[in-house]
Amino acid sequence: MKQLQDMLQQIDGNSYKSYKTIQGRYSFHRYELHVDYVQGDPFAAPSKIRIIIPTAYRNIKAEWKNDSNRKVYVEDRIARSIGKAVSQNKIQPRGTGKSGLIAIDAPGQEILERTAVSLDPEHVTICLTVGLPANGRRINGKEAKRLFFDAIPAILSDSIFSIKDDALEEVAELSDQHQAIRSEMKKNNWITFVADGSILPRESGISNRPLKNAVPFNSPTANCVSIDVPHRDQPVHGMAIPKGITLIVGGGYHGKSTLLQAIERGVYHHIKGDGREYVLTDPAAVKVRAEDGRKVSGVNISAFINHLPHQQDTTHFTTDNASGSTSQATNIIEALEAGARTLLIDEDTSATNFMIRDRRMQELVARDKEPITPFIDKIKQLQDQLDTSTIFVMGGSGDYFDVADQVIMMDQYKPTNVTEKAKDIATKYPAYREDEIEQSSGKVSNRVYLQNSLQTYKGKKSKVQAKGLSTIIMGETDIQLDYLEQLVDSSQTNMIAEIIRYLDQKQILKKELTITQLLDKIEKQIETVGLASFATRPNEHPGELARPRRFEIAATLNRIRTAKVK
Ligand code: ADP
Ligand code: MG
Numbered sequence: 001m002k003q004l005q006d007m008l009q010q011i012d013g014n015s016y017k018s019y020k021t022i023q024g025r026y027s028f029h030r031y032e033l034h035v036d037y038v039q040g041d042p043f044a045a046p047s048k049i050r051i052i053i054p055t056a057y058r059n060i061k062a063e064w065k066n067d068s069n070r071k072v073y074v075e076d077r078i079a080r081s082i083g084k085a086v087s088q089n090k091i092q093p094r095g096t097g098k099s100g101l102i103a104i105d106a107p108g109q110e111i112l113e114r115t116a117v118s119l120d121p122e123h124v125t126i127c128l129t130v131g132l133p134a135n136g137r138r139i140n141g142k143e144a145k146r147l148f149f150d151a152i153p154a155i156l157s158d159s160i161f162s163i164k165d166d167a168l169e170e171v172a173e174l175s176d177q178h179q180a181i182r183s184e185m186k187k188n189n190w191i192t193f194v195a196d197g198s199i200l201p202r203e204s205g206i207s208n209r210p211l212k213n214a215v216p217f218n219s220p221t222a223n224c225v226s227i228d229v230p231h232r233d234q235p236v237h238g239m240a241i242p243k244g245i246t247l248i249v250g251g252g253y254h255g256k257s258t259l260l261q262a263i264e265r266g267v268y269h270h271i272k273g274d275g276r277e278y279v280l281t282d283p284a285a286v287k288v289r290a291e292d293g294r295k296v297s298g299v300n301i302s303a304f305i306n307h308l309p310h311q312q313d314t315t316h317f318t319t320d321n322a323s324g325s326t327s328q329a330t331n332i333i334e335a336l337e338a339g340a341r342t343l344l345i346d347e348d349t350s351a352t353n354f355m356i357r358d359r360r361m362q363e364l365v366a367r368d369k370e371p372i373t374p375f376i377d378k379i380k381q382l383q384d385q386l387d388t389s390t391i392f393v394m395g396g397s398g399d400y401f402d403v404a405d406q407v408i409m410m411d412q413y414k415p416t417n418v419t420e421k422a423k424d425i426a427t428k429y430p431a432y433r434e435d436e437i438e439q440s441s442g443k444v445s446n447r448v449y450l451q452n453s454l455q456t457y458k459g460k461k462s463k464v465q466a467k468g469l470s471t472i473i474m475g476e477t478d479i480q481l482d483y484l485e486q487l488v489d490s491s492q493t494n495m496i497a498e499i500i501r502y503l504d505q506k507q508i509l510k511k512e513l514t515i516t517q518l519l520d521k522i523e524k525q526i527e528t529v530g531l532a533s534f535a536t537r538p539n540e541h542p543g544e545l546a547r548p549r550r551f552e553i554a555a556t557l558n559r560i561r562t563a564k565v566k
Pocket of ligand 1: 200201202211213214215216217250251252253254255256257258259410413
């Protein structure tokens, strides 16, 4: 093994390129350092290193890592402690560009499987990025020594080497509680659970942290259930929403969208103190919205849209510029194609003509002049034929009272169950709508993306790279993900970019798998060999990756502008 200290001394003052020579493995007192990737210059993307700690120096109890759910929580908790130590670190090596930077892919409010910290039976592996110090474009060996021999050891001492077992035990217990709630939900066919006392609103439109002084959630009596969970004396109480069609109504600004958004995010698990730590939703719940302008490739939206002007085919609908209603229909069909069991819809982000078409409009515009079969006429069919549940917010039309299994009203942020009242009103004031159900087969398409969908080359170079949360640059085109409301962490976007790169490089699409088969295959690979197995160098620092859901992977493929389908 090389001696890092000597090497840094030797290359001090050399041109920055000489840093490449420090790539390799080094032994420290309590860990091994792997310098996997060395940046090309002080301003380029920072270098990637791993710290590998044998369990002899940091014991991780078997019961924290034998269970795959608990393991994710414990890894997440360690990553948070390192993130905190990094932000409080006082030893700051200096220099030009990114000199002295030390970073870990620290988690946000959600607990996601990620590559930042990973546990195996014998080690804790920590992935960091660092900016190797320079003066101008020359190596600053002295500051580099401070980075490796002072700053990083101090950060590790303040985090992984000092984090208390209690802190790890606490998140392992939270994992058990989440699993207990999920299994109770499954047993009772509940699609979402919102615990009493939860804080649903967020600090602001751009913050994912809880709003201070918010009104805590309090379940309607009719929906209140109690769940026994491990590691606490009292059961958890809250609102359970069963499978079926649930309508959320209420005055404007009374908290309808906030409730739906919390439900949307309940597909993920949240940390203690988030306010949504006991808000859990069917993992196969997908938010669908209008998204005009999006690309659509060969989707069968004929269940909703037929007889478009100029005989455009809606059984293989393709467009570079979808309208509000066609995009929303597409989003629903694609969600079902990827395996969605629950749809979440908000009036605020829906196309009005997709959601409602009242009696008067039916009279004026004849059925054969209107391509759209509104959602109200399909929602039952979805439930009966595909067993798909829907939770949706609709403050502006009572037509849905007829089809809803239950109606929840938000009043000053407090929900009440008004199902009976709504049904009485529906009898008293009939909507006189004509059903517009067309007996479509109810079959959801299962398309095949062809290999040449992935145009990853720009000139001679193949490139697939995430840029923030909602853009992936693929070759010469961008994939826009702004409207995927359940994509929550830019490391998930990184992972989706890696998946696309992998599919291209390994020519997986040549196998002509259906979307379902493809998603199953990707998920199986993540589960059996891990996130890193998709990376360019799976046995080194794999990059800052977090696990996306299959729905967001599918949604990304579905937005590729160069897509070719069969
Ligand atoms: P709606 O969809 O019914 O029009 P929103 O859900 O958009 O209403 O909520 C309106 C405002 O009220 C938002 O600013 C939101 O943050 C705030 N809000 C929602 N729920 C609560 C609550 N429980 N306590 C305090 N403020 C809340
Ligand atoms: Mg709203």
